[in-house]
Amino acid sequence: MSARLARRDHLAAWLFLIPVIIVMLLVAVWPLARTFFFSFTDAYLDDPSIYSMVGIDNFLDVINDRSWWVAVRNTIVFTVISVAIETVLGLAIALLINEAIPGRGLVRAAILVPWAIPVVVSAKIWEWMLNDQFGVLNKILIGLGFIDHGIAWTASSSLIMGVIIFADVWMTTPFMVLLILAGLQLISPEIFEAAEVDGIPAWKRFWSITLPMLRPAIGVAVLFRVLDALRMFDLAYVMAASNENVMTVSIYARDRLISFQELGVGSAASTWVFLLVALAAIIIIGALRLDRASGELTK
Amino acid sequence: MTEVALYRAVRKPAAYYRVRRRIVRLFQSAALLLVLIYTLFPYYWAFVSSTKQGAALYRAALVPALDFTYYRQLIDNPVFMGSLLNSAYVAVATTFLSLFIGLSAAYALGRIDFPQRRTLLMIILMISIFPQVVVLSGMFELINWMGLFNRPSALVLTYLLSTVPFTTWVLTTFIREFPRELEEAAIIDGCSHFRILMKILLPLMGPSLASTGILAFILAWNEFLFALTFTLTDENRTVPVAIGLIAGNSRYEYPFGQIMAASVTVTLPLILVVLFFQRRIVAGLTAGAVKG
Numbered sequence: 001m002s003a004r005l006a007r008r009d010h011l012a013a014w015l016f017l018i019p020v021i022i023v024m025l026l027v028a029v030w031p032l033a034r035t036f037f038f039s040f041t042d043a044y045l046d047d048p049s050i051y052s053m054v055g056i057d058n059f060l061d062v063i064n065d066r067s068w069w070v071a072v073r074n075t076i077v078f079t080v081i082s083v084a085i086e087t088v089l090g091l092a093i094a095l096l097i098n099e100a101i102p103g104r105g106l107v108r109a110a111i112l113v114p115w116a117i118p119v120v121v122s123a124k125i126w127e128w129m130l131n132d133q134f135g136v137l138n139k140i141l142i143g144l145g146f147i148d149h150g151i152a153w154t155a156s157s158s159l160i161m162g163v164i165i166f167a168d169v170w171m172t173t174p175f176m177v178l179l180i181l182a183g184l185q186l187i188s189p190e191i192f193e194a195a196e197v198d199g200i201p202a203w204k205r206f207w208s209i210t211l212p213m214l215r216p217a218i219g220v221a222v223l224f225r226v227l228d229a230l231r232m233f234d235l236a237y238v239m240a241a242s243n244e245n246v247m248t249v250s251i252y253a254r255d256r257l258i259s260f261q262e263l264g265v266g267s268a269a270s271t272w273v274f275l276l277v278a279l280a281a282i283i284i285i286g287a288l289r290l291d292r293a294s295g296e297l298t299k
Numbered sequence: 300m301t302e303v304a305l306y307r308a309v310r311k312p313a314a315y316y317r318v319r320r321r322i323v324r325l326f327q328s329a330a331l332l333l334v335l336i337y338t339l340f341p342y343y344w345a346f347v348s349s350t351k352q353g354a355a356l357y358r359a360a361l362v363p364a365l366d367f368t369y370y371r372q373l374i375d376n377p378v379f380m381g382s383l384l385n386s387a388y389v390a391v392a393t394t395f396l397s398l399f400i401g402l403s404a405a406y407a408l409g410r411i412d413f414p415q416r417r418t419l420l421m422i423i424l425m426i427s428i429f430p431q432v433v434v435l436s437g438m439f440e441l442i443n444w445m446g447l448f449n450r451p452s453a454l455v456l457t458y459l460l461s462t463v464p465f466t467t468w469v470l471t472t473f474i475r476e477f478p479r480e481l482e483e484a485a486i487i488d489g490c491s492h493f494r495i496l497m498k499i500l501l502p503l504m505g506p507s508l509a510s511t512g513i514l515a516f517i518l519a520w521n522e523f524l525f526a527l528t529f530t531l532t533d534e535n536r537t538v539p540v541a542i543g544l545i546a547g548n549s550r551y552e553y554p555f556g557q558i559m560a561a562s563v564t565v566t567l568p569l570i571l572v573v574l575f576f577q578r579r580i581v582a583g584l585t586a587g588a589v590k591g
Contacts, residue, residue, distance in 0.1 A: 009411050009412070009413065009492075010411075010413040010414075012407070012411060012491075012492045013407040013411040013413040013416075014407075014413075015407075016403045016404060016406050016407035016411075016492070016496075017403070017404055017407050017408075017419070018403075019399070019400040019403050019404070020400050020401070020403065020404035020423075020463060020467055023400055023459050023463055024422075024423075024426060024463065024464075026441070026456075027434070027438070027441075027456060027457060027459050027460040028426045028429065028434065028460055030437060030441065031434035031435075031436075031437025031438040031440075031441055032429070032433060032434055032437060033437065034436060034437030034440055034441075035433055035434060035435070035436045035437045038436050038437075045439070048440055093334055096327065096330055096331060096334065097331075099327060105577060105578070107331065107334075107335065108577055108581065109573060109574050109577035110335055110338055110339055111334065111335075111338050112573045112577060112580065112581075113338060113339060113342060113570055113573060114338050114341070114342075116517055116566070116569040116570060116572070116573045117342065117521075117566050117569065117570075118520065118521040118523070118538075118539045118542075118565060118566065118569075119521060119523060119539075120521075120523055120539040120540075120542050120543040121345075121539070121542060121562040121565055121566055122341070123543075124542060124543075124558050124559075124562055125341050125342070125344070125345045125559070125562060126341065128344075128345070128348060128555045128558070128559060129341060129344060131555070134555075136344055170337075170338075170341070174338070175584070178581055178584055178585065179584070179585065182581075182584075182585035227428045230430070231430035231431065231432065233431070233432065233523070233524050234523035234524060234539075234543075237523075237527075237543075238523075238543045250430060250431075250432040250524075253432045253435070254432055254435060254524070254528070257432075257435055257436055258435075258528055263436055266435075266436060267436045270430075270432050270433045270435060270436065271433070273430050273432055273433060274429070274430060274433040277428065277429075277430050281428060
């Protein structure tokens with residue numbers, strides 16, 4: 001291709017990219033830059049035009065706040081436990097569905113349902129099912145004789161984190177299942193047939209063939225889920241309002257920003273959230289690359 | 300290894316394998332049933348509860364009472380119907396805008412070779428992993444400045460933050476899957492890129508656009524943080540926020556019957572979409588993730 005044609009192609013590319021660039025500058029780059037800027041000011045939300053620069057005071061204010069660290073701990077506990085459970089459960093369900101079973105399409109559609117339901121709605125449904133007096137779960141447990149009176153799942157400060165994790169696992173396991181299933185279907189069945197003919201036991205086939213070959217798919221799914229779990233807002237907000245036992249970093253940042261109107265401090269808290277998520281992304285992507293470099297993966 | 304296998308094959312009679320296969324099948328079916336109950340029961344239970352009145356609501360009967368009073372109340376409730384309309388407007392507008400912007404970008408990123416292509420793809424992927432709360436203060440200012448505060452249109456604008464990177468990324472993957480030979484004759488004939496996109500690729504892209512559009516629609520329909528923050532009054536809310544903010548006067552007055560009816564109503568369109576377009580949804584989800 002001549003240089004002149006190439007230049008014309010590059011120009012065409014940028015023309016096609018104009019809409020996405022304008023929109024991203026408007027709703028991503030500019031707001032992000034303003035948030036960073038405000039985090040160095042003492043502005044309040046009622047009138048952001050009055051402010052003075054305060055250096056890193058807001059950042060120190062946030063990390064000197066005990067409830068910020070409670071929120072950080074909650075977020076990390078929630079992320080680690082729920083993503084771990086989702087990965088194991090997702091893998092198990094994906095393996096089950098991958099077997100040739102009748103009505104597979106329908107089953108796949110059915111497991112998509114929890115994923116499509118709005119988080120707020122799922123939160124309300126679980127709140128109702130876990131109600132201490134009228135909840136169906138308590139009724140089932142009483143009926144089976146496990147407990148003799150209803151447990152106040154959502155009202156108890158020690159159980160609420162478990163409840164949130166439980167609801168999150170219910171909602172997002174389908175996502176894991178689909179991604180792992182897609183990974184499973186990329187593996188050619190001949191490998192398994194050969195191993196089976198060689199008399200390699202099922203668990204060993206799983207451990208030495210399926211799992212290593214699934215690592216790219218599982219890695220990507222875990223990356224998406226971790227980043228999503230770290231910024232979780234709606235589930236804890238709807239189920240537990242401002243209960244400190246499940247307050248996440250996103251809830252903390254929004255509370256300071258909107259409820260307390262502290263534009264400066266709220267922006268600084270948001271910036272910490274950003275750094276937390278970025279750190280997690282770098283660590284996970286780094287781990288995935290490491291696998292790739294060692295030659296185990298051919299993705 | 301082969302020796303071991305042969306040895307085993309000789310020792311174990313065929314009946315052993317038949318019985319074993321049957322037992323495995325049985326366990327698989329049981330596990331499958333368990334998975335289906337686990338995933339579907341909560342929604343079924345929400346429906347059952349929404350059709351019960353008064354004291355019946357608090358009894359754990361598994362069959363629905365099929366009393367649709369709560370649904371009639373919802374239809375007669377102008378605020379709820381208004382928020383349903385807002386949700387529909389916001390989700391549809393977001394979907395079409397994102398598809399348009401995403402398709403245009405995806406053509407450039409998937410079909411034209413230019414030096415900054417990879418960098419741009421990386422930036423778009425990075426934007427899609429932003430925690431939404433990070434742009435909250437800047438977005439607040441932007442929306443006030445544009446005079447959109449407390450308007451559903453503000454939500455369309457802000458939702459582009461998460462839907463546009465997503466549609467761009469997924470559509471780029473889809474466009475790359477089409478063989479380049481399709482357009483070669485057109486390129487030799489000196490056809491413009493715009494014509495190639497409109498006349499050759501677009502007619503083939505229906506299924507890909509559907510996959511991507513459905514996912515963008517679900518994203519926009521379910522969003523909560525921006526909808527909660529950028530709308531103030533009841534008549535401008537979307538349904539997730541309307542449901543999220545329903546509260547009784549005390550714990551005991553919590554109107555669970557109504558909430559469940561509203562929940563079922565909000566989710567029904569999504570469930571129908573999921574059942575009809577299950578294949579397309581899976582295609583879209585995995586195109587963005589596994590192949591990317």
